[in-house]
Amino acid sequence: MTIAEVHVSHPEFALGPTLRDAPDVDIRRESQPVPVGDTDTLLLFFTAAGNLEGFDEVLAGDPTVTNVRLLAELPDKRVYCVELADHAKLVTYKLAEFGIHLFEITHEDDGWLLYTLLPDLDALAAFREYCDAEDISFRVKAMYQNDEAATRGGFGLTDGQRQALVMAYERGYFSDPREITLQELASGTGISSTAFGRRLRRASERLIELTVMADS
Numbered sequence: 112m113t114i115a116e117v118h119v120s121h122p123e124f125a126l127g128p129t130l131r132d133a134p135d136v137d138i139r140r141e142s143q144p145v146p147v148g149d150t151d152t153l154l155l156f157f158t159a160a161g162n163l164e165g166f167d168e169v170l171a172g173d174p175t176v177t178n179v180r181l182l183a184e185l186p187d188k189r190v191y192c193v194e195l196a197d198h199a200k201l202v203t204y205k206l207a208e209f210g211i212h213l214f215e216i217t218h219e220d221d222g223w224l225l226y227t228l229l230p231d232l233d234a235l236a237a238f239r240e241y242c243d244a245e246d247i248s249f250r251v252k253a254m255y256q257n258d259e260a261a262t263r264g265g266f267g268l269t270d271g272q273r274q275a276l277v278m279a280y281e282r283g284y285f286s287d288p289r290e291i292t293l294q295e296l297a298s299g300t301g302i303s304s305t306a307f308g309r310r311l312r313r314a315s316e317r318l319i320e321l322t323v324m325a326d327s
Contacts, residue, residue: 113229116253119242120222125155125199128173131221135162137188138218143203144195153195160188175199187302205241209234214317222248272314279311 121127130138137160144153155176159166166189170179176193183190195201206213206227211234215226229235235251242249275296283290297307 112256113232114253114255115225115227115229115235115251117225117227117235117238118219118222118248118250118252119202119225120220120248121200121246123175123198123200124223125175125195125201126157126173126193126218127175127200127221129170129176130218130223132172133166133169134220136166137161140216141190143213144201151197153201154192155195156182156190156192158188158190163189185303185306187306200245200247202238202242202247205238209237209241211235211238224252272310272317275307275310276314276318 124130125144126138129136139158139160141156141158144155146153167179167181170176170191170193175196176199177196178194180192181189182192202225203213206225210230212228213225214228217224217226227235239249241247278300279285279296282296284293284296293308293311294304297304300307302310
């Protein structure tokens with residue numbers, strides 16, 4: 112199956128103004144938009160890391176979101192929940208409509224970088240036509256097959272996730288019996304054992320999704 116890394120941007124994308132006005136903050140969506148009961152309200156959960164000074168003010172002034180809530184302040188990031196404004200643009204549902212699986216989304220420049228699994232190239236062409244019709248900036252940054260991902264240093268892993276996997280493997284965390292604890296691994300990395308464990312789990316989930324599950 113083909114993996115495509117696609118950058119999209121639009122002034123009315125959900126959190127688009129925040130991406131533009133807080134370029135030093137790493138924003139990662141933790142879920143697809145979640146409907147609230149039988150209403151049209153959509154909730155979006157995301158994390159923010161990096162230079163967070165003044166970030167809450169930027170977020171509060173973003174017209175694409177309302178009812179901003181800070182759910183948790185962790186050593187390395189904050190977790191937020193927001194409601195999406197009615198006019199906020201989304202592309203996630205269109206991806207599903209075209210049979211494209213979105214397995215990771217991060218921000219880049221003033222838009223979103225989508226890591227996708229394509230059923231075929233026609234699906235990507237259909238998504239591009241939709242973006243053109245909606246005046247959404249569309250750019251394919253990379254395309255490769257599953258078996259090429261490892262040589263690209265990829266599988267959609269962040270640098271931190273890849274480093275966590277390599278460290279855990281080299282120091283015997285996956286050995287039986289285990290040769291090192293999670294706390295010992297995390298020490299010296301600058302993040303808590305909880306954050307390191309979360310990073311390791313997400314990296315493992317992504318590898319399974321793109322290797323074992325991709326062919327099932």
